[in-house]
Amino acid sequence: GQNIDQPTEMTATEGAIVQINCTYQTSGFNGLFWYQQHAGEAPTFLSYNVLDGLEEKGRFSSFLSRSKGYSYLLLKELQMKDSASYLCAVSPPEDYGQNFVFGPGTRLSVLP
């Protein structure tokens, strides 16, 4: 099975940089995904990593180390609208990209 861990809550200041960590334990792995979910809304796709390294997408970057079972989501130049929950999810090998196991989510609060 999959076991995914994230910090429950984080707080940061507008304009700052924040790193949200995700660790996972799995017998197989095909990809790690990050989703953003604003309160009362559906999750929206942010990024994915299949290979080790950093993937950059504007103000958002995601890093993966498969040997360590570790990923992080980096948010730069924080804006108030970035206040949301951030979910990491792992795709098991038999269902690449289709059947995700979600972590508990990290609730990020951006303060002025």
Add this chain to the structure above:
Amino acid sequence: SAVISQKPSRDICQRGTSLTIQCQVDSQVTMMFWYRQQPGQSLTLIATANQGSEATYESGFVIDKFPISRPNLTFSTLTVSNMSPEDSSIYLCSVGGESSYEQYFGPGTRLTVT
């Protein structure tokens, strides 16, 4: 990206009754998924709905409690049967994207059982 709609958006139901949630996609998709998100929690996969075959349920979820229909490639329903207050949750359907590593979610159905 796929556009997904769900009905109803929210409902308040009495214990012991059943509610059927509809999920409509604007394009044909092979696999549709149903998730539950309990208050303050992350998403838990209930089942995978495949067109033309029985749904595949995750551990802890059974067909008698959560029957699923998938009559065509753009539509699915999830029924929450014999509801109890513990079923109060947000129920979301989702579909895979063309790239197979993206997943798109519907707006969710917020269910409250009294």
